[in-house]
Amino acid sequence: MKILVCISNVPDTTAKINFKDNDTQFDTQGVPFVINPNDEFGLTRAMWFKEQNGATVDVATVGDASVEATLRKALAIGADEAYRIDTPALDGIQVAKELAALVKENGYDLVIAGRESIDYNGGMVPGIMAGILGYSFVHKCIELQIDGQTATAVREIDGGKETLTAQLPLVIGGQKGLVEEKDLKIPNMRGIMMARQKTLQVLPGIQAKSMTRDVHFAKPAARNQTTMISKDNLDELIEKLHTEAKVI
Amino acid sequence: MSVLIYAEQEQGVFRKQSLEAASYASAWAKAQGTSAEAVVFGHADSDSLAQYGIRKLHQINENQSERFEAHSHAWAIANIAKKSGVKLVVLGASANAQSLAPLLAVHLDAAYVSGVVAMPEASAPMTFKRAVFTNKGFSQTEVSSEVAIISLSANAYGLHPHPVSCSNEATSLPELNAQAKTTPGLIDKVQGKISIADAEIVVSAGRGLKGPENWGMIEELAQVLGGATACSKPVSDLGWRPHSEHVGQTGKPVASNLYIAVGISGAIQHLAGVSASKTKVVINTDPEAPFFKAADYGIVGDAFEVVPQLIEKIKAFKSQNA
Ligand SMILES: Cc1cc2nc3c(=O)[nH]c(=O)nc-3n(C[C@H](O)[C@H](O)[C@H](O)COP(=O)(O)OP(=O)(O)OC[C@H]3O[C@@H](n4cnc5c(N)ncnc54)[C@H](O)[C@@H]3O)c2cc1C
Ligand SMILES: Nc1ncnc2c1ncn2[C@@H]1O[C@H](COP(=O)(O)O)[C@@H](O)[C@H]1O
Numbered sequence: 001m002k003i004l005v006c007i008s009n010v011p012d013t014t015a016k017i018n019f020k021d022n023d024t025q026f027d028t029q030g031v032p033f034v035i036n037p038n039d040e041f042g043l044t045r046a047m048w049f050k051e052q053n054g055a056t057v058d059v060a061t062v063g064d065a066s067v068e069a070t071l072r073k074a075l076a077i078g079a080d081e082a083y084r085i086d087t088p089a090l091d092g093i094q095v096a097k098e099l100a101a102l103v104k105e106n107g108y109d110l111v112i113a114g115r116e117s118i119d120y121n122g123g124m125v126p127g128i129m130a131g132i133l134g135y136s137f138v139h140k141c142i143e144l145q146i147d148g149q150t151a152t153a154v155r156e157i158d159g160g161k162e163t164l165t166a167q168l169p170l171v172i173g174g175q176k177g178l179v180e181e182k183d184l185k186i187p188n189m190r191g192i193m194m195a196r197q198k199t200l201q202v203l204p205g206i207q208a209k210s211m212t213r214d215v216h217f218a219k220p221a222a223r224n225q226t227t228m229i230s231k232d233n234l235d236e237l238i239e240k241l242h243t244e245a246k247v248i
Numbered sequence: 249m250s251v252l253i254y255a256e257q258e259q260g261v262f263r264k265q266s267l268e269a270a271s272y273a274s275a276w277a278k279a280q281g282t283s284a285e286a287v288v289f290g291h292a293d294s295d296s297l298a299q300y301g302i303r304k305l306h307q308i309n310e311n312q313s314e315r316f317e318a319h320s321h322a323w324a325i326a327n328i329a330k331k332s333g334v335k336l337v338v339l340g341a342s343a344n345a346q347s348l349a350p351l352l353a354v355h356l357d358a359a360y361v362s363g364v365v366a367m368p369e370a371s372a373p374m375t376f377k378r379a380v381f382t383n384k385g386f387s388q389t390e391v392s393s394e395v396a397i398i399s400l401s402a403n404a405y406g407l408h409p410h411p412v413s414c415s416n417e418a419t420s421l422p423e424l425n426a427q428a429k430t431t432p433g434l435i436d437k438v439q440g441k442i443s444i445a446d447a448e449i450v451v452s453a454g455r456g457l458k459g460p461e462n463w464g465m466i467e468e469l470a471q472v473l474g475g476a477t478a479c480s481k482p483v484s485d486l487g488w489r490p491h492s493e494h495v496g497q498t499g500k501p502v503a504s505n506l507y508i509a510v511g512i513s514g515a516i517q518h519l520a521g522v523s524a525s526k527t528k529v530v531i532n533t534d535p536e537a538p539f540f541k542a543a544d545y546g547i548v549g550d551a552f553e554v555v556p557q558l559i560e561k562i563k564a565f566k567s568q569n570a
Contacts, residue, residue, distance in 0.1 A: 127350025160437025231549030
């Protein structure tokens with residue numbers, strides 16, 4: 001089985017978000033970047049397929065050279081090949097088209113992407129890839145087993161979950177649940193040494209076009225002051241929730 | 249030219265998200281001098297959609313079943329959208345809408361903009377305000393394709409009644425024949441409980457509750473308020489509560505009218521995911537807990553003391569105001 005894990009390079013979850021150039025660009029100055037958390041779960045799940053079924057696991061990112069540290073980390077975790085498609089990521093449609101072309105070229109049976117990137121929150125790259133490629137698709141995938149050409153997957157639905165079966169090739173939008181937090185693989189010394197010897201392949205891509213552009217950014221409006229209420233005066237809280245906030 | 253929504257039902261009742269989509273679509277259609285239409289799978293009563301400005305209902309009678317399947321549903325909606333010359337498709341933020349939206353975008357060669365929080369800011373090119381960086385920012389996103397698909401953040405635009413008369417057109421489509429279709433199986437869903445996605449009130453608790461045996465009062469508080477229960481990430485990682493209750497940057501987003509956080513410190517990853525909620529109440533023993541800075545109302549106190557009292561007082565309030 002050939003697996004591709006698509007990795008989005010995102011600001012660390014604790015990063016403060018600022019904008020520059022008259023609020024037209026995200027300011028990356030001083031921001032540490034990490035593997036998108038949803039992709040971390042997918043990468044570890046893929047490594048289990050490698051350990052248990054002898055699958056090969058490649059990773060790919062669309063972006064300029066600044067994303068290479070994140071790809072190296074994926075190699076150190078155990079990925080076989082890393083691809084960087086050398087073009088800035090413009091929107092989910094362009095990224096999905098670039099990745100879909102790589103999937104076609106290399107012929108993967110399983111494509112693991114994340115439910116969404118925590119930066120632009122598009123929630124579309126895996127689905128658009130599945131649409132372009134005509135592959136089976138499971139979004140918000142929280143469990144995945146594969147037996148021959150058949151996958152059994154569980155997806156999150158509102159208020160519960162649904163089990164489904166799908167034929168390979170399959171694309172998933174994965175998230176926590178694929179593996180547990182405590183099982184997440186982190187690079188060890190040996191992995192880091194081995195990753196140094198692996199080559200990171202830089203591909204020119206297909207010059208796919210985007211369909212959207214972020215023209216202006218803003219930060220959330222300043223919040224109201226916090227009203228502190230004594231724990232001995234819960235009636236005041238109820239009164240305020242009723243008459244001031246009008247939520248009960 | 250019309251605007252199309254995907255209307256979802258839960259036990260024969262349209263979901264609030266879909267009525268929000270209807271409100272949004274009909275307001276935009278009106279501004280553009282066109283009309284808003286809806287696609288629904290299976291049997292539906294058009295009355296409640298008509299209340300929110302939907303003038304035509306395309307009712308798809310699926311041959312097989314009414315079970316959701318992303319490829320088939322996307323394909324069916326794409327057929328209707330093409331036939332009606334739709335320029336904008338408006339979806340809610342449900343799990344199903346989010347799975348079919350990107351597939352629909354491919355069929356319609358359309359841009360897909362998710363997390364939209366307001367009416368379009370411009371029509372040529374269409375420009376949408378959406379939440380980015382998990383609520384740490386907003387973007388004005390300009391669309392260059394002819395057709396756009398958007399999904400609305402829950403509770404952002406709200407419900408705006410606009411009664412019209414609605415015609416109901418039964419449409420039968422040939423079944424999509426594709427190997428890529430998945431086969432839906434078992435659904436595991438707690439009946440009679442409000443999901444976080446639909447809830448107007450969410451009661452959430454963190455590690456301050458000490459153990460899973462103490463969640464009875466959280467369940468009860470949610471129940472008296474008619475809300476859903478949620479939890480912080482460590483609580484679900486520890487197995488105290490199901491993963492489906494985990495909210496925050498890496499869990500479910502919450503955009504309720506009221507969010508009550510009990511024994512949650514207010515880490516940045518938690519706050520990002522819940523900050524779209526309109527009113528936040530924080531109950532925590534530690535006056536320095538960061539969550540207080542993001543709260544509208546704060547109570548410094550022990551959850552084991554405060555929550556049971558709050559339950560009793562809300563019960564009394566509800567019976568007085570019933
Ligand atoms: C990559 C990444 C992603 C993450 N994503 C998320 C996410 O999506 N959602 C999320 O929630 N977290 C997330 N986290 C974790 C986050 O950083 C915090 O660790 C977590 O939110 C803390 O949970 P907590 O507030 O329940 O626990 P704690 O931080 O342990 O806080 C417990 C609080 O309870 C209070 N308390 C104790 N006893 C009582 C009592 N008797 N009554 C009232 N209050 C009491 C304490 O004062 C304290 O403030 C993420 C972390 C990382 C690294
Ligand atoms: N630039 C990128 N390179 C590779 N994969 C990406 C990129 N952007 C997004 N993805 C993948 O698509 C998933 C969903 O991203 P998005 O649709 O942008 O929210 C991510 O979790 C990644 O798996």
